[in-house]
Amino acid sequence: MPDYDVLVLGEINVDLILSGGARPAFGQAEKVIDDAALTPGGSGVIFACGCARLGLRTAYCGVVGDDLFGRFMLDSLRQRGVDPSGVQVRADQKTGLSVILNDTQDGAYDRAILTHLGAINALRAEMVDRALLARTRHVHVTSYFLQHLLQPGLAELLAEAHRAGATVSMDTNWDPDEQWNHGLAEALAQTDVFLPNEQEALAIAARPELEQALDALAAQIPTVAVKRGADGALCRQGTKRLADPGFTVDVLDTTGAGDSFDAGFVYGYTQGWSLADTLALACACGALSTRAAGGTPAQATLDDAQQLIRQRRQVQFR
Ligand SMILES: Nc1ncnc2c1ncn2[C@@H]1O[C@H](COP(=O)(O)OP(=O)(O)OP(=O)(O)O)[C@@H](O)[C@H]1O
Ligand SMILES: [Mg+2]
Numbered sequence: 437m438p439d440y441d442v443l444v445l446g447e448i449n450v451d452l453i454l455s456g457g458a459r460p461a462f463g464q465a466e467k468v469i470d471d472a473a474l475t476p477g478g479s480g481v482i483f484a485c486g487c488a489r490l491g492l493r494t495a496y497c498g499v500v501g502d503d504l505f506g507r508f509m510l511d512s513l514r515q516r517g518v519d520p521s522g523v524q525v526r527a528d529q530k531t532g533l534s535v536i537l538n539d540t541q542d543g544a545y546d547r548a549i550l551t552h553l554g555a556i557n558a559l560r561a562e563m564v565d566r567a568l569l570a571r572t573r574h575v576h577v578t579s580y581f582l583q584h585l586l587q588p589g590l591a592e593l594l595a596e597a598h599r600a601g602a603t604v605s606m607d608t609n610w611d612p613d614e615q616w617n618h619g620l621a622e623a624l625a626q627t628d629v630f631l632p633n634e635q636e637a638l639a640i641a642a643r644p645e646l647e648q649a650l651d652a653l654a655a656q657i658p659t660v661a662v663k664r665g666a667d668g669a670l671c672r673q674g675t676k677r678l679a680d681p682g683f684t685v686d687v688l689d690t691t692g693a694g695d696s697f698d699a700g701f702v703y704g705y706t707q708g709w710s711l712a713d714t715l716a717l718a719c720a721c722g723a724l725s726t727r728a729a730g731g732t733p734a735q736a737t738l739d740d741a742q743q744l745i746r747q748r749r750q751v752q753f754r
Contacts, residue, residue, distance in 0.1 A: 440519070441492040441706055443572035443602075445564060445586065445593075446480015447556040447579050448498040448523065449532030450505045451691075453730060458537040475730040476512040477534055478556070479609055480578035482692035482731035486699025486721060488517035489735045492706070495568055497522035499558035505531035506555075516732065522565045532556035536691075557582055561589025569593075570600045574706050576698070577604070577627075580620060581611035587618050594626035605629035605705070607698050608636060616640050624657055629705055631698045633663040646670070650677075661701055661715060663694050663722065671715050680715045683723040683744055692731025697722035700741060720744045 456470020476485065480498060487494040496518050500506030502525050509531060513520040532554040538547050569575070575597045577583075577590065594604050606627045608620065616639045624630065630653060634646060637660075641649035646662065653660045654672035661671040668682025700721030704714025720741040728734035736744075 438571050438573045438602075439493065440495045440568070440572040442484070442487050442494045442574045442576055442702060443522070443568055444480045444484045444487075444494065444496050444498075445559065445575065445577045445583075445590075446483065446496065446498050447478045447532065447559075447582050448481055448496075448500050448509050449478045449534055449551070449554070449556050450508060451475045451477030451534050451536055451730065453536045453538065455538040455729070457539060459539040459541070460537065473730065474508065476509055476516075476732055478532065478579070479607065479692070479695050480576075481509070481513065482695035482735075483576060483578055483607070483698050484513065484518045485516040485732045486696040486725070486735045487702060490699060490703045490721070490738050490741075492699075492703060493519075495519040495522055495572065497559065497564050497568065499524050499526055499529060499555040499563070501525070501529040501531040501555050502527045503531055505533060522568050524559075524563055526555060526558065529555035529558055553582070557584045557586075559583055560585045561593040564593060566596075569597055569602070572597075572602055574702060575602050575604045576702060577606040577623070578609065578695070580606065580608040580623065581613070581618065582609070584618075587623075591619070591622035591626050594623065598626065603628045603706070605631060605698070605702055607631040607694065608640065609694075610636060611639070614639070616642075627657055629659045629661070629701065630657045631661050631663070631694075631701060633665075633694055637662045659705070659711075661718065663697055665690070665693075668719050669697070669715055669722075671711060673711055676711065678711055678715055680712075680719045682719045683748060685723045685726060685744075687726040689729040690726050691729070693722040693725050695731060696725035696735050700736070703738070716745050717741055
């Protein structure tokens, strides 16, 4: 009997979120802003925290530096119920950092992000604890295009996970180089559930229309769910097609909505739920995560998400 429901192979970084007038002025100028917060960041970390919040037994593999931010991330994972025993602390690396600058000008919200990769891309396939791999029901890979050193050995590692009886999901996120390659096809050949957003699906399938992209992806990958922001999501499983319109919520910050969606999807998938229920849970988890600033503070419990789904059904039947 596996000890973990999900093992995440992901990047780790802190997010320093500066808000309220956080538009820098150069020329040695000092500016006072309204708010600052240090929060756990990284797509994989937000996903893992979302899984733990839903009740999945979740473990993490990644790399941090031997520094204050690294210790903050290890503590944050533990506090949120994620087992960080697969995280390596490296004295020769700095923990990754993103500085997120939020500002509103002329009524329009905008954001700039400065990232120092540090140990974000330091995980290698051979560093993944095989004992953890053998003890999990499911493996989830995040930010494929940022995890440069993981790319070469990933397909074989995922094949190993399959041989040990686990299923595999992946959310590549955006490719900053916009090459959409780097051996991705080999890794996708070992993926059971693929979770891109609409732009990523079009770019990876190299198709101009979403339906064509879904056709191409579904021909290779057993389950594909494409995230569409406020418009919900589309899903394909072989010839089975499903759409979920998503949920209307008061949105404060969409950071990490895609990762919380992934957590909901992986919950339904690993619990053997129907595709429709899995997709609804994923959309509810994505929507609920937007209620607060940062990726993790407003993540849904299973009760929160099911309540939102019940409310939508009641509105439909009224
Ligand atoms: N404005 C919104 N209103 C309601 N639900 C939303 C909104 N934005 C996102 N969601 C929910 O979250 C899901 C995932 O969001 P999105 O499509 O932005 O993913 P993503 O682009 O992968 O995000 P990320 O920036 O986290 O990578 C959507 O499918 C939807 O269910
Ligand atoms: Mg995403």
